[in-house]
Amino acid sequence: MSKNGSISASVIKRLPRYYRLLGELKNQGIDRISSRELSQRMRLTASQIRQDLNCFGGFGQQGFGYHVDELRSEIGKILGVDRGFRTIVIGAGNLGRAIATHINFDTRGCRLIGIFDSNKDLTGVKVGELRVRHADELEGFCRRYRPTVAVLCIPKASTQQIADTLVSMGVRAFWNFSHYDLSISYDGIIVENVHLGDSLLTLTYGVNVMMPADGTETEEEQ
Ligand code: NAI
Numbered sequence: 001m002s003k004n005g006s007i008s009a010s011v012i013k014r015l016p017r018y019y020r021l022l023g024e025l026k027n028q029g030i031d032r033i034s035s036r037e038l039s040q041r042m043r044l045t046a047s048q049i050r051q052d053l054n055c056f057g058g059f060g061q062q063g064f065g066y067h068v069d070e071l072r073s074e075i076g077k078i079l080g081v082d083r084g085f086r087t088i089v090i091g092a093g094n095l096g097r098a099i100a101t102h103i104n105f106d107t108r109g110c111r112l113i114g115i116f117d118s119n120k121d122l123t124g125v126k127v128g129e130l131r132v133r134h135a136d137e138l139e140g141f142c143r144r145y146r147p148t149v150a151v152l153c154i155p156k157a158s159t160q161q162i163a164d165t166l167v168s169m170g171v172r173a174f175w176n177f178s179h180y181d182l183s184i185s186y187d188g189i190i191v192e193n194v195h196l197g198d199s200l201l202t203l204t205y206g207v208n209v210m211m212p213a214d215g216t217e218t219e220e221e222q
Contacts, residue, residue: 007055007078008055011052011055014042014044014052015075015078015079016079017042018042018052018071018075019072019075019076019079019081021038021041021042022068022069022071022072022075023072025068026068026069026072030068031067031068031069032064032065032066032067032068033065033066033068034065034066035049035050035065035066037065038065038066053066053071079108079109080109081107081108081109082109083109083110084106084109084110084111085109085110085111085148085149085173086110086111086113086145086146086147086148086149087105087110087111087112087113087147087148087149087150087151088112088113088114088115088116088141088142088147088149088150088151088171089112089114089115089116089150089151089153090115090116090117090135090138090150090151090152090153090154090162090166091116091117091152091153091154091178092115092116092117092119092122092125092127092132092153093117093153093154095153095177096115096117096127096151096153096154097127099151099153099177100112100115100127100128100130100151101127101128110149112128112129112130113130113145113147114130114133114141114145114147115127115130115131115132115133116132116133116134116135116137116138116141117132117133117134117135118134118135118158120134138165138166138169139165139169142166142169142170142171143169146170147170147171148170148171148172148173149171149172149173149174149175150163150166150171150173150174150175151174151175151177152174152175152176152177152178152182153177153178154178155178156178156179156180158178159176159178159180159182160180160182160185163182163185163186167186167189171189172188172189172190173189173190173191173192174189174190174191174192175192175194176191176192176193176194177194179195181193
């Protein structure tokens with residue numbers, strides 16, 4: 001952690017990548033890495049790596065590089081991977097089910113304890129280890145289990161109302177997949193808006209620059 005206890009947003013954005021790479025190295029039985037190699041693998045300059053890691057204490061040793069496990073565990077502490085924040089998913093449609101079953105919450109600081117949907121037909125349906133609860137149970141559940149994190153996989157129109165309820169029930173953070181931008185509404189609540197479509201547009205920007213339009217893209221496949 002930096003001396004003033006805060007880390008810049010751009011460094012925080014890179015930390016999960018460091019953490020993932022160090023985990024892969026650890027799994028390969030590698031216990032130290034030079035800053036040059038780390039920078040090659042991260043596709044960052046060695047000085048950028050040093051600056052990033054100096055934000056929370058350095059860990060590098062001249063001529064030795066970095067202890068993979070030590071660095072990974074320090075970054076893990078900063079990311080809160082062992083905290084097990086109680087987490088609920090709202091919306092058990094295609095996306096909610098995919099997220100509940102394919103994301104390993106346990107290794108990312110969260111513990112999935114409930115999944116809710118307003119569609120009665122889904123009540124009781126098994127999603128991974130959990131059964132879908134009806135949205136009517138949400139308030140009682142929150143009062144009892146005090147979830148900290150909510151993953152929003154519901155349509156835009158329902159998002160504000162659900163988020164208001166959840167904030168009033170003590171939820172402090174939203175992983176928001178609905179296409180409704182929550183960050184404008186709450187002070188002191190962490191919001192991570194996710195738009196897979198934006199990621200695709202970043203890709204198409206790159207392809208657009210690399211391959212100038214020649215009119216063939218819209219032709220029908222034969
Ligand atoms: P879906 O229609 O399969 O599932 C939505 C579920 O939300 C339904 O089961 C519905 O009953 C439930 N629901 C609606 N209002 C609710 C409420 N107030 N409380 C609890 N449950 C409620 O849709 P899908 O494909 O799962 O997508 C969910 C949302 O995520 C959509 O709005 C979609 O646009 C968005 N989306 C966002 C992506 C992103 O990258 N941010 C990617 C894919 C989808």
